[in-house]
Amino acid sequence: MSNETKDLNNYHYTSSYNHYNNQNITHLPYVSGPSTYNANMISPQNGSNLHLSPQGAYDLGFELSPSSEFFSSSIDQENGFYDAINYNSSHKSPDVVGATGKSEIRVSASPSSSEADHHPGEDSGKIRRKREAGDGGEDEQRSQKVVKTKKKEDKKQKEPRVSFMTKTEVDHLEDGYRWRKYGQKAVKNSPYPRSYYRCTTQKCNVKKRVERSYQDPTVVITTYESQHNHPIPTSRRTAMFTGSVASDYNSSSLSPISDFIINTPRSFSHDDLFRVPYASVNVNPNYHHQQQNQDFHHESEYELLKEMFPSVFFKHEP
DNA sequence: CGGTTTTGACCCGCGC
DNA sequence: GCGCGGGTCAAAACCG
Numbered sequence: 001m002s003n004e005t006k007d008l009n010n011y012h013y014t015s016s017y018n019h020y021n022n023q024n025i026t027h028l029p030y031v032s033g034p035s036t037y038n039a040n041m042i043s044p045q046n047g048s049n050l051h052l053s054p055q056g057a058y059d060l061g062f063e064l065s066p067s068s069e070f071f072s073s074s075i076d077q078e079n080g081f082y083d084a085i086n087y088n089s090s091h092k093s094p095d096v097v098g099a100t101g102k103s104e105i106r107v108s109a110s111p112s113s114s115e116a117d118h119h120p121g122e123d124s125g126k127i128r129r130k131r132e133a134g135d136g137g138e139d140e141q142r143s144q145k146v147v148k149t150k151k152k153e154d155k156k157q158k159e160p161r162v163s164f165m166t167k168t169e170v171d172h173l174e175d176g177y178r179w180r181k182y183g184q185k186a187v188k189n190s191p192y193p194r195s196y197y198r199c200t201t202q203k204c205n206v207k208k209r210v211e212r213s214y215q216d217p218t219v220v221i222t223t224y225e226s227q228h229n230h231p232i233p234t235s236r237r238t239a240m241f242t243g244s245v246a247s248d249y250n251s252s253s254l255s256p257i258s259d260f261i262i263n264t265p266r267s268f269s270h271d272d273l274f275r276v277p278y279a280s281v282n283v284n285p286n287y288h289h290q291q292q293n294q295d296f297h298h299e300s301e302y303e304l305l306k307e308m309f310p311s312v313f314f315k316h317e318p
Numbered sequence: 319c320g321g322t323t324t325t326g327a328c329c330c331g332c333g334c
Numbered sequence: 335g336c337g338c339g340g341g342t343c344a345a346a347a348c349c350g
Contacts, residue, residue, distance in 0.1 A: 181323055183342055196341070200321085209341090 163223035165213070171195065172210055173222055176232040179208065190214035201230050 166173060172195065179197035187194045194211035206226045213219040 180321080182344090184324075185340065185342095188339065194340085198342095 161223055161225045163221055166220045166222060167216075167218050168220050169218070171212060171220060172197070173220065177201070177206070177228060178233050187211055187214070192217065199228060201228070201233070204229050 172179070178200040180200045181195055182198050183196035184193045185196070190211070190213075192212035192214055194209055197208045197210065199206040206224065206228050208225065209221075209223040211221050213221060
């Protein structure tokens with residue numbers, strides 16, 4: 001295992017962590033979304049860390065099990081959010097993923113306002129159903145009214161979502177936040193169920209969905225929805241910090257990990273590093289020029305993605 | 319005992 | 335209208 005990573009453009013840089021091994025990044029052709037963004041991935045063996053390459057690779061590492069390998073991610077911009085989710089049924093080359101344990105990240109973003117990007121049932125459960133007949137008729141009606149109104153609002157402004165595809169044996173990747181599972185559903189055409197988690201912090205309505213790809217059972221698709229409006233819970237169950245992260249990060253002029261799914265404070269303390277969901281996004285600037293036309297059907301999509309990942313897309317403007 | 323997970327029921331949107 | 339798939343609720347079970 002070498003100690004370096006490459007991006008999809010063969011952009012080469014050295015990783016600060018020898019447990020990150022990222023070679024021979026392969027572009028996954030399956031994602032059909034209009035705004036996929038390939039980036040680099042990491043493959044931590046014992047926990048994971050924030051990783052920033054001097055050239056601008058920007059890693060949010062997921063904490064993975066020792067045998068985990070974070071290889072892909074996607075942020076969906078318009079339709080793409082479900083690209084990752086629909087990976088099971090829509091992607092065309094599953095073998096790419098499993099073949100060599102190559103690391104790759106695919107980013108696709110989903111805007112919060114796209115009606116076309118509606119996900120059936122999303123938040124629909126807010127409607128308090130009357131499981132049992134009896135008292136509370138008025139309450140039920142009122143509740144439904146409120147819920148419906150809220151639902152409309154939700155429809156109008158959907159939360160941004162990011163999905164990551166991770167090669168890992170564990171279904172639920174540790175990301176520093178506390179989650180409570182609130183549902184599990186069988187996925188059509190897949191033997192693996194999809195689990196639904198909600199952030200346990202009050203007033204934080206971040207959700208995430210976790211499912212395993214049936215095409216490649218070693219791949220877990222984690223989808224985050226909305227943003228945390230709070231810092232990460234203080235104590236981590238597992239240590240995943242290996243030391244050089246902070247210095248590496250501080251040595252970079254890049255902005256901290258962003259407000260998208262992570263909502264990380266601007267000034268990064270040592271502890272703050274733990275607030276980062278451990279994904280890896282390569283934002284090799286060169287990539288934009290070379291690949292933008294391929295992965296972004298419209299300039300605006302790319303711009304939107306930049307908005308959604310403000311810190312992922314480096315701002316080196318003076 | 320409080321928090322989390324499990325799991326069946328329920329609701330919604332969509333396609334036919 | 336109906337069936338299906340997806341998402342959520344909430345009671346019960348589980349767990350530390």
